[in-house]
Amino acid sequence: MKSDDCENCSSFSNSHFCNLKQKNLHSLNTNKKHITFKKREIIFREGDSPQGLYCIASGMVRLNHIDEEGNEIILRLYKAGDILGYRALFAEEKYHATAVVQEDCEICFIPQNIVKELMAVEPELAWSFLKQVSKEVHNMEDRMTSIISKPVQSRVAEALIYFKNELPASKWTRRDIAEWIGTTPETVMRALAQFEDKGFIFQEGRSIRIADDGAISKIAQEY
Amino acid sequence: MKSDDCENCSSFSNSHFCNLKQKNLHSLNTNKKHITFKKREIIFREGDSPQGLYCIASGMVRLNHIDEEGNEIILRLYKAGDILGYRALFAEEKYHATAVVQEDCEICFIPQNIVKELMAVEPELAWSFLKQVSKEVHNMEDRMTSIISKPVQSRVAEALIYFKNELPASKWTRRDIAEWIGTTPETVMRALAQFEDKGFIFQEGRSIRIADDGAISKIAQEY
DNA sequence: CGTGTTATTGAAGTGTATCAAATTGCGTGG
């Protein structure tokens, strides 16, 4: 067994591959390609054709879309254990967004023919993928309804909670928050200033710390 | 062969099941349940637990979410050939939206154990489902970026094109359009009035007809 | 140690929501 085999990956136990049979796991190990990415590097670009999928061992990736005005939007965020680039692969479309490294990453690339082979012999794997994509849809729908019907303060509060719970490791800028909830950095600023005035958060330099979880959660639910 | 067997369904050729082997198709035929729904009837409600999935033979279904303000949002629209209710089933969650009949429907219900069995013996089927869900994600992301970065006129124009291309059969109200693009009926109205003034559409009674596809497409792309 | 990115604050503009009231069109039941 080699040191970079999937079984030794720190994300193995909560990955899609943890229930594969030995034989298939071996096939995965021999065919995958292990790659290291540094912050701001690009994994794939909008318009590229998918050749396989990426499994994140460590680090974080953001999926960006830039509209014709030049405004950037964060479509999705991925962390260790997640797979990346599957949407275009499964839909048999080109990538419609660009994957940028948010935090230094260890990533394994799995060629598409291997993915298909594994899915053919292990139905559980397909179910596992379906589960992730289906949850993605849920997530998108929640974000969309928020954007449509909630004021920015609520959405900023939602973002603070989301970032704290799901992705605590990373340092998020006001611009990142804005690109996540579909607004501008200035607007995020003013919401944060309000929260700080009321004592719900502390801002030390550029970092944000929630002081009163209850109050922030409450704001996140307001309309 | 019975008259309501899948092979005789008008949507069979573009359904997920068209490539099933005879044996499995037979299993589907004997286990599915054929149901007729009338306009405004509810197929499932937010909070229900999924027991299987629905395959639409004819008609149209809208997936609604109502926020705490009472505002309705159309999350997704389904027509003949589409499957429905799969997201919650695959994600192993409860339904997070309510499915309402938009146009009288013929629908087949397939119990979840049958779905799983079929997926186990026919990997192609899982791939087909993955494809639909992945396209759904694409669709949601496009709508979300529109809502974030385009003015209402563009989004109304987009909706007109979408409804014309994808779901021409149905009569859409201004409220429906508003619920699709995340705005109010009044705002949709004013956009339509503008389009009519410029001669891009005709409004006869409550129906809307596009007079100048090029102009509407152009507006749909503006920022 | 400078240089560019990020944050901050202010002032001004505007797109869209909201509310209200009149009108039209449509489906439904008699």
Place this chain on the structure above:
DNA sequence: CCACGCAATTTGATACACTTCAATAACACG
């Protein structure tokens, strides 16, 4: 098949949440 009643549409006036632009300050990075 017509009339009725209700929902959808239309229009106007008003309000305001958020964006935009601009200019300064603080920080991080090579």
